[in-house]
Amino acid sequence: MNTQQGTRLRFTKMHGLGNDFVVFDGINQTVALTPEQCRRIADRHFGVGCDQILLVEATTRDDADFRYRIFNADGGEVEQCGNGARCFVRFVHDHGLTDKTAIRVETAASVIEPRLLDNGLVRVNMGVPRFAPAEIPFAAEAETLTYPLKVGQHVLEIAVLSMGNPHAVLRVNDLDSAPVDILGPAIESHSRFPQRVNAGFMQVLTPHDIRLRVYERGAGETLACGTGACAAAVAGIRQGWLASPVSVHARGGNLVIEWAGKDQPVYMTGPAETVFEGEIEL
Numbered sequence: 001m002n003t004q005q006g007t008r009l010r011f012t013k014m015h016g017l018g019n020d021f022v023v024f025d026g027i028n029q030t031v032a033l034t035p036e037q038c039r040r041i042a043d044r045h046f047g048v049g050c051d052q053i054l055l056v057e058a059t060t061r062d063d064a065d066f067r068y069r070i071f072n073a074d075g076g077e078v079e080q081c082g083n084g085a086r087c088f089v090r091f092v093h094d095h096g097l098t099d100k101t102a103i104r105v106e107t108a109a110s111v112i113e114p115r116l117l118d119n120g121l122v123r124v125n126m127g128v129p130r131f132a133p134a135e136i137p138f139a140a141e142a143e144t145l146t147y148p149l150k151v152g153q154h155v156l157e158i159a160v161l162s163m164g165n166p167h168a169v170l171r172v173n174d175l176d177s178a179p180v181d182i183l184g185p186a187i188e189s190h191s192r193f194p195q196r197v198n199a200g201f202m203q204v205l206t207p208h209d210i211r212l213r214v215y216e217r218g219a220g221e222t223l224a225c226g227t228g229a230c231a232a233a234v235a236g237i238r239q240g241w242l243a244s245p246v247s248v249h250a251r252g253g254n255l256v257i258e259w260a261g262k263d264q265p266v267y268m269t270g271p272a273e274t275v276f277e278g279e280i281e282l
């Protein structure tokens with residue numbers, strides 16, 4: 001990747017439920033970021049500060065309108081981002097890159113379909129969840145509903161799935177006392193997840209309501225995680241604890257997740273907000 005030291009780039013600061021993003025228009029300006037530059041932009045003291053950087057690009061696919069790339073705060077490029085998908089559609093619409101309200105977006109994982117609703121929220125077809133261990137990827141001999149995962153002295157019963165990116169979901173009785181800051185990093189970097197994993201902790205309130213905290217791969221605990229919300233709802237529905245639609249209460253706010261079951265796509269509905277515009281010198 002070319003570095004762009006000394007160049008100034010326009011950006012937009014956005015968030016979805018407090019999961020925050022620095023978004024670059026890579027169509028009207030040349031953006032080629034190194035992992036080190038991503039880390040500096042994401043730094044909350046020396047940069048703009050964000051959980052992820054989103055890069056809007058043209059697509060070469062006939063079946064998509066745009067491509068978007070996602071970089072975690074640690075500089076690693078990843079496949080999917082739910083809150084980012086909602087901010088993405090708000091960005092391309094507000095910046096006049098399209099007048100469509102329903103668009104198809106190529107990500108590193110798949111083509112997703114965000115749609116701006118009349119009430120200001122965004123609904124996204126996030127695609128079909130995958131459960132085969134090799135597709136996550138996760139080291140297991142066969143596919144099962146949950147897996148015992150040894151973490152230190154504990155054996156945790158986790159569900160694992162891919163929403164384009166990898167997720168482990170653990171049910172807890174009380175989210176406030178769950179040791180997310182200890183178990184989160186241990187699960188994220190567990191040797192059975194060769195590409196690391198996003199670790200979700202869910203407390204079931206009713207069959208249609210959960211509380212969720214997610215320790216994100218490459219970003220630490222965020223105020224909300226869109227793909228994490230999809231993964232938790234799907235894991236809960238598969239295990240018979242939840243029924244669609246599921247309201248997911250994260251620290252930063254609420255998302256609604258719908259899933260009709262096996263081989264069906266997951267739909268996520270929630271807000272996307274612009275905070276400010278700026279320029280950064282790399």
Ligand SMILES: N[C@@H](CCC[C@H](N)C(=O)O)C(=O)O
Binds near residue numbers: 078079083084
């Ligand atoms: N915040 C995101 C997920 C971003 C990527 C994730 N940290 C990963 O490494 O897969 C979301 O809203 O889904």
